[in-house]
Amino acid sequence: MPYPEEAEGFQVDSPDTYTNFNRRFFKLKPFGDYDVDIKIEACGVCGSDLHTISGGWGDQKFPLCVGHEIIGRAIRVGPKVTLIQEGQRVGVGAQSYSCGECKQCKNDNETYCPVLMMDTYGSEWPETGIVSQGGYSSHVRTHEHWVFPIPEQLETNLVAPMLCAGLTAYSPLVRNGAGPGKKVGIVGLGGIGHFGIMFAKALADGYIATAEEGWEKDHLCSFDLIINCASSSQGFDLAKYLSLMDVHGRWISVGLPEEDGQVIKAQNLIANGVLIGASHLGSRREMLDMLKLAADKGLRGWVEELQIGEEGLKEAMVRMKKGDVHYRFTMTGYDKVFA
């Protein structure tokens, strides 16, 4: 059989055993006319992976192979594929399908499609019973719209985390007007936040990282935009942050903390008419723009590499849980594990 109908990867079986990765074969979705088969070469380790397998985001479809910052090689393209060529180095991010027909999909808002939202892992393909499996595996099979050519200037191991964390930071920056003359802040300096600073600096005149004691006093009522990348809301003094916003400034959250949320009244927002929002990934167009910006400006993730496998994945999750990562792990060495 020339092409794989199965992939081999590392699955978790339950939140109680989320650091135990089990090497298994699993079925890929049926190959469609617009699909691309990708042999994986690297995959970033996203906070979502940990939230998902440890149960922090609620019920999931186990057993599950996570990982959605995928870089690999297109080894087969469907007969109607025009966006990707066989042999090309490509990436896949956190989303792998949407309806493609609705108003949102037609307006570069496919990550907000209300009709059909397929995550790269953990979503069931309609009428197949097959649950999508992620990039801690040998192969993924993905519709061409969700497969992105990688500019040659970008190194596989360093660009991988851009496919989710990078785009998650980039999209709200460009959608909310980060650019010359704007004062942009990044809260939460993890995987997403470090890209946020990188892209804010590449897009806007300046940026400020909110780490020093008493820093807020000089910045009251002055920020046009803050991207909140914090992955936890414990002890988070939202009112203090909102006091930094200029009139009608925007506080956009991209992290999805596991905690209960925060009590918000109109009274909290009225002093400066601030807008609170959230952002979900980014469009294909934004992904391509971001990769081009990164290639043009020499931007790359700050990455620590770990060998893909039971041990490496366990280490990644244990250390990420402790916050012991600056600022992103990329699982590499796929060729040593998958023949």
Added chain:
Amino acid sequence: MPYPEEAEGFQVDSPDTYTNFNRRFFKLKPFGDYDVDIKIEACGVCGSDLHTISGGWGDQKFPLCVGHEIIGRAIRVGPKVTLIQEGQRVGVGAQSYSCGECKQCKNDNETYCPVLMMDTYGSEWPETGIVSQGGYSSHVRTHEHWVFPIPEQLETNLVAPMLCAGLTAYSPLVRNGAGPGKKVGIVGLGGIGHFGIMFAKALADGYIATAEEGWEKDHLCSFDLIINCASSSQGFDLAKYLSLMDVHGRWISVGLPEEDGQVIKAQNLIANGVLIGASHLGSRREMLDMLKLAADKGLRGWVEELQIGEEGLKEAMVRMKKGDVHYRFTMTGYDKVFA
């Protein structure tokens, strides 16, 4: 003495006795070069008055005369006043001063001034010990920036509620792009909301009032803007309303409910990337634009008149507390009470 240094009005002494209005004289602020003395002819009854005197918004400076939808006659103008002429019919709204010098004041954001915010009632004038008193009284003394000429087409009793409720609805509509082709919703059909519908209809192609059972099903993910005018958040299903918003649509609250607020997580906002905000009154420029729009299009409040006095004010508060008003009271008959 040709000009009053005192005004006579109806004050409340405590939240426990908020339906008892006591007729008294009280001192006006010292007359400044830019001040205008106004003999009051009518005053709308705003939800803020009730929230304030009944203690729902916390501690206030009692004794207090409320009322901030004021129409009257300019009977004296300071030597540097250029915006108002003696004898002119004018209005005063909920705010009566700001610093005038900061970035916000210079950018038509004076209602968001972080330096000095003087409400028409209940704020202490710096270095005087004098607490501002509202429009259930014979006179107010107000800086010209906060005094608005009333177009002759607009009837005193019907335009009065526009000075706060009208502007509160108008400003977030124009600041958030209500106009041809936009789908605008108004939630909470009270004093502010009925102006919201009026102005939304005057500005945009259409509007939808959210009162009928099951109405949301036809409108999922479709609104560009909803102005939330609800004065209470009890039993309020925010998630249902947010599901109506188009991607990056805006949910703007102008009511300030007394309840604790609602728990919001980024997860609630991410499906459509909706922005949640609040809006505070509106600028002088917006006030003038609104009055012109009302004059040009023949818009006016739906008003029930009540005679100013102890009885009339008590009736206004008791009935407003029960929601028994469609859609605004205006206190009138000032000439019968104040010589």
